[in-house]
Amino acid sequence: MIVGIDDTDSKEGMCTTYLAAVLLGRLSGYAKVRGQPMLVRLNPNIEFKTRGNAAIALPLEADDEAAVKDTVIKTVEEMAVFSDDNTNPGIVFLDDSCTGRERAGLLGFAMRAVQDVLEISDAEQLIGQYGIDARGYKNSRGLIGALAAASFRKYGLSDSTYELIAYRMQDACGTPRDIDLQSVREADALTYPDTWDTLDIRNSRVVFAPHTPDPVLFGIRGKSPDAVRRMFSMIRSEPVERSVLYETNQGTDMHLLRAGIGDVRENRSYLLCGTVYDRPVTSTGGHVFFSIVENGRILKCASFEPTKQLRDVVRELKPGDRISVYGSLKNSILNLEKIELKGLVEFDVQNPLCCGRRMKSKGAGQGFRCEKCGAKKREKERVPLMRKLESGLYEAPPCARRHLAKPLVRMAGRVHPSR
DSSP, X not given: OEEEEEOOOBTTBOOHHHHHXXXXXXXXXXXXXXXXXXXXXXXXXXXXXXXXXXXEEEEEEOSOXXXXXXXXXXXXXXXXXXXXXTOOOEEEEEOSOOOHXXXXXXXXXXXXXHHSOOOHHHHHHHHHHTTOEEEEOTTOXXXXXXXXXXXXXXXXXXXXXXXXXXXXXXXXXTSOOOBOHHHHHHXXXXXXXXXXXXXXXTTTEEOSSOOSSSSEEEEEEESSHHHHHHHHHHOOBSOEEEEEEEEEOTTSOTTEEEOOGGXXXXXXXXXXXXXXXXXXXXXXXXXXXXXXXXXXXXXXEEEOGGGTTHHHHHHTOOTTXXXXXXXXEETTEEEEEEEEEEEOOOEEEEOOEETTEEOEEOSTTSOEEOTTTOOEESSOEXXXXXXXXXXXXXXXXXXXXXTTSOOGGGOOSSEEOOO
C-alpha cells in the first residue's frame, strides 16, 4: 500500500517529514519500503500552509495490512500538533489496484493540489468515489495533501529531484543548530551543481538549514540519490537522530501554469509572456515594480526586496522588451521567481539632435526645430542603446527561492544562475 500523510505540524514545532521518518522506524519490523519515500510540495500560495506546504507518501509492502494501518494512525494521533487551530491531519491508504479512470482522476487531483486551490470536499469526493481508506481529523484539510502525495507516489512524477533530510536529537530541538560551516562550504564546492540551494554565496547565507524550532537539522537537495548522499557524508554537525532520502517535486516548476495575462487568477503561479509596458520603479523598502502587456491586457509585476539581485535585472528593463515572467499572483501582482529576457530593445526613439542638443517639437505632426540654428526635421531619430543586460534566464537567489522553483542549473539554454 501507499500511505499519504499531511498537515500534522505547526509553526511552533514538529514537521510532517519527521513524523514520516519516525513512522518508517516503527514500521521497519513488519513492513518494507518499496521504492523511495516521497515529499510533495503543494501550491505554495495556500493561506493555510505551515511553512513549505509539504505532504508525504510512503510506499510499503507488508503481510499484515491491519497492523500497518494501526501503527500509522497511532503515530499520527500521538505526534500531530492537534492543539494548533491550523493543524488538521489527514491520512490516506492507497492499494495497488488501478483502473484507467482512477489513474486519471487521482493524477488530475494531485496536479490541481500543486497548481490550484482545492476544497476539502474535492478530496472527500474522490475518496468516496474510489472507496479509498482514509482518516481525517478536525476539519480534515490534510486529506487534500495526503491524497495528492499518495497519488503521485502511486503513479509517478513527470520530473523529480531528491532531498536528504537529517533530523536533530530530540533534546536539541529549540536550541541553535551546530553545523560546521567550513565542512558545508567544502561539500558544496565539491558537489555543486549536482546539489543546490545549500549556500547562497553572494548573500552570505546558509540556506539548507532552517531557523525554526522544528526537528529538521538540514536538508540537502540534488539531482540524484548519490549526489545528496555524497554531500551528506562530508558535513560535520551535531549528532543526527535519523535521516531520510525523499524523492520530491521540489525544483521542478510543477506549480507553474501557462496562461495569457487575461486568464490569471489569485493564489496561482504562472509562466507568462509579454512586453514590458512601463519603466521599473523602486518603492520604499527596495521593492521594484513594473508592468507587462499582452493583447491589450496589462499586469503589474514585482521583484520584492528578498529577491535581492534579481531586482538589479528588473531595474534595467525598458518598455518594449519582450520577456517571460515566472511567479505567483497575489493581490493582483505577479511576484517574480524568475524572468527570461527574450528580445531586448536595441534603439530608443528621440527628438533629432542638432547643435549639441535635442530639437523641440513644433506641435503634433509638425516636426521638430532647432532653437539655436533654426534647422527643421520631420521625424524622430533612432538612437542605439547600450544595454547592461544579456538575453536569457535570471532567477531569485537561493535565500529567496521557493521549494518548487526550478533552479537554473537544471534548465537548458542561456541561463544566469544566481548564487
